Amino acid sequence: MSRAALRRQRRARLRARRWGWLGRLWALGTGRFGLLVVAAVTLTALVAAVWTPFDPQQVDLAARWSAPGLDHPLGTDGSGRDILSLLMAGARTTILVAVGAGLIATALGLVLAALGALTTRVVRESVAVLIDILIAFPVLLIAMMISAVWGGSLAVVVWSVGIGFGVNIARVTRPELRRVLHSDVVLAGKAAGLTPVQNLARHLLPHVAPVFIVQLSWGMAVAVLAEAGLSYLGFGAPVTDPSWGLLLAELQQYLTVYPLSVLWPGLAITVTVLGLNLLGDGLREATDPTLRTARGAARAARTHMPEVVA
Amino acid sequence: MSLSVQDLTIDIGGRRVVDGVSFTVPDGARVGLIGESGSGKSLTALAILGLLPDAATVGGRILWDDRDLRDLDDRTLARIRGREIGMVFQEPQTALNPVRRVGRQMTESLRIHTGRSRADAASRAIELAERMALPDPARIVRRYPHQLSGGQRQRVALAAALACAPRLIIADEPTTALDVTVQAGILTLLRDLVEDEGRGLLFITHDLAVLSLVATRGVVLHRGRVVEDAPVQALLTAPASEITRGLLRDARATSWSPQTQTPSETPQGEERR
Numbered sequence: 076m077s078r079a080a081l082r083r084q085r086r087a088r089l090r091a092r093r094w095g096w097l098g099r100l101w102a103l104g105t106g107r108f109g110l111l112v113v114a115a116v117t118l119t120a121l122v123a124a125v126w127t128p129f130d131p132q133q134v135d136l137a138a139r140w141s142a143p144g145l146d147h148p149l150g151t152d153g154s155g156r157d158i159l160s161l162l163m164a165g166a167r168t169t170i171l172v173a174v175g176a177g178l179i180a181t182a183l184g185l186v187l188a189a190l191g192a193l194t195t196r197v198v199r200e201s202v203a204v205l206i207d208i209l210i211a212f213p214v215l216l217i218a219m220m221i222s223a224v225w226g227g228s229l230a231v232v233v234w235s236v237g238i239g240f241g242v243n244i245a246r247v248t249r250p251e252l253r254r255v256l257h258s259d260v261v262l263a264g265k266a267a268g269l270t271p272v273q274n275l276a277r278h279l280l281p282h283v284a285p286v287f288i289v290q291l292s293w294g295m296a297v298a299v300l301a302e303a304g305l306s307y308l309g310f311g312a313p314v315t316d317p318s319w320g321l322l323l324a325e326l327q328q329y330l331t332v333y334p335l336s337v338l339w340p341g342l343a344i345t346v347t348v349l350g351l352n353l354l355g356d357g358l359r360e361a362t363d364p365t366l367r368t369a370r371g372a373a374r375a376a377r378t379h380m381p382e383v384v385a
Numbered sequence: 386m387s388l389s390v391q392d393l394t395i396d397i398g399g400r401r402v403v404d405g406v407s408f409t410v411p412d413g414a415r416v417g418l419i420g421e422s423g424s425g426k427s428l429t430a431l432a433i434l435g436l437l438p439d440a441a442t443v444g445g446r447i448l449w450d451d452r453d454l455r456d457l458d459d460r461t462l463a464r465i466r467g468r469e470i471g472m473v474f475q476e477p478q479t480a481l482n483p484v485r486r487v488g489r490q491m492t493e494s495l496r497i498h499t500g501r502s503r504a505d506a507a508s509r510a511i512e513l514a515e516r517m518a519l520p521d522p523a524r525i526v527r528r529y530p531h532q533l534s535g536g537q538r539q540r541v542a543l544a545a546a547l548a549c550a551p552r553l554i555i556a557d558e559p560t561t562a563l564d565v566t567v568q569a570g571i572l573t574l575l576r577d578l579v580e581d582e583g584r585g586l587l588f589i590t591h592d593l594a595v596l597s598l599v600a601t602r603g604v605v606l607h608r609g610r611v612v613e614d615a616p617v618q619a620l621l622t623a624p625a626s627e628i629t630r631g632l633l634r635d636a637r638a639t640s641w642s643p644q645t646q647t648p649s650e651t652p653q654g655e656e657r658r
Contacts, residue, residue, distance in 0.1 A: 259476060259479040259480040260480060260481065260482045262436060263474055263480040263542075264482075264493070266436060266466055266467065266472040267466060267467035267471075267472075267494040267497075267545065268464060268465070268467030269463070269493075269497060270459070270460070270463050278482055281482070281484045281485065282482075363484070364483070364529040
């Protein structure tokens with residue numbers, strides 16, 4: 076190994092010691108990318124809440140379809156709205172949907188998994204069956220149905236993706252909880268005088284955390300996609316709201332005339348979804364103490380995690 | 386002031402697996418439960434602390450200081466577990482939580498039973514690690530179980546059981562998963578810790594040689610019944626039942642004899658990086 080590589084490795088180790096799991100996340104290429112993307116999108120959303128270069132809904136017919144330049148860094152759309160401002164404002168919607176759906180999915184997923192793993196046999200099995208039934212419904216279709224009947228809004232998107240992925244998380248977390256429940260760790264915890272609740276917090280949940288984190292980040296990525304997709308189809312955000320999906324739908328009508336403009340919302344969606352996925356992957360790897368020192372094949376073997384796709 | 390198991394029965398799925406077992410562990414005494422696998426010795430140990438799965442039906446009396454542990458509600462029982470009666474399991478590999486640092490695990494019962502602060506518990510963990518003769522105590526408490534050798538893990542589990550200074554330790558084959566040289570080190574440590582501080586010990590094993598090293602009295606189980614209850618010396622020199630004679634033959638057949646072995650546990654695998 077070259078001297079420079081050695082030095083790099085030492086620096087990474089030092090950083091890991093000082094910053095804990097955050098440092099280890101940074102040391103992973105994927106984790107760093109995910110962290111940067113998610114931080115950038117969050118920051119943009121925060122900035123957009125107080126300031127955007129132009130009012131995102133301000134129509135300026137004189138500046139229709141202006142090319143990227145000093146005035147409008149990413150150009151304008153067919154009614155002269157600034158695309159950068161629209162994207163920044165759209166980031167707010169994206170973050171809102173991802174966080175909202177993530178919170179709902181976490182709460183629902185953990186409650187369902189706990190009910191399905193820790194209660195008496197009758198309750199446990201019926202919850203398991205219920206989860207299996209619910210998981211059969213595709214999230215996007217349900218969201219479209221609800222929107223079609225009661226009108227589309229962001230709340231519909233957040234709730235349907237949140238519930239859909241909550242079920243998904245429960246489906247994956249439940250057997251994991253069952254497995255840990257019968258492990259010696261939990262028995263030893265009980266023998267040490269832990270109450271069931273203390274045992275859950277100290278031994279059960281940390282054990283299922285890796286599976287859970289991957290599912291959650293995947294769920295948030297799907298939420299972003301779902302929002303964009305539903306808005307694109309006209310079932311999501313109302314047209315007056317800023318949304319990447321809406322913008323994409325609007326701009327792609329002029330794909331043959333102004334192909335560059337479509338690039339921006341498309342790129343924003345793709346990079347955000349990729350970033351969320353990689354962040355979840357990196358988080359799992361960075362928080363697992365048994366992976367910290369494993370390298371090569373041992374690492375590859377242990378990081379393999381089967382995923383359930385929505 | 387002692388543990389007294391009276392006429393204990395355990396049924397699992399309509400089958401009686403422990404049938405009228407009685408024995409006592411006076412305060413400060415070291416008693417061994419010995420028998421081949423399937424004799425019900427582990428089930429008996431689990432039943433004492435109420436750790437059997439719901440599928441098992443328990444009968445008889447388990448008296449601890451004249452209180453029947455079976456009558457206690459969950460909360461009172463949780464206060465006795467870990468604080469008055471500590472338990473060490475067979476496999477330290479699976480009994481320790483892989484995602485928590487060993488120092489935290491050692492003082493877990495201490496924190497929940499006495500409400501000590503985290504900093505207080507951390508310094509206590511280092512003391513405990515020192516007491517367990519673990520190398521470099523200040524650093525080892527910050528490690529994770531997979532970074533320790535098997536013997537070191539069992540020392541951590543032992544420290545966790547002893548953290549609250551319980552009056553009785555139940556050890557369920559604590560050395561079976563370890564190789565023989567490490568085994569001797571753990572056994573002498575366990576015996577010394579229990580002896581020095583006047584704690585009671587209920588030691589479960591299938592190996593009469595191991596039993597002779599740690600216990601003074603042995604209760605021999607066979608198919609869920611007590612077949613012999615005598616001082617260890619008597620079991621070794623004048624076994625009364627055929628079962629004990631069989632165990633004695635097994636112990637002799639293994640080339641290793643604990644009395645002659647010097648405890649020399651090497652910290653192998655300790656520096657695995």
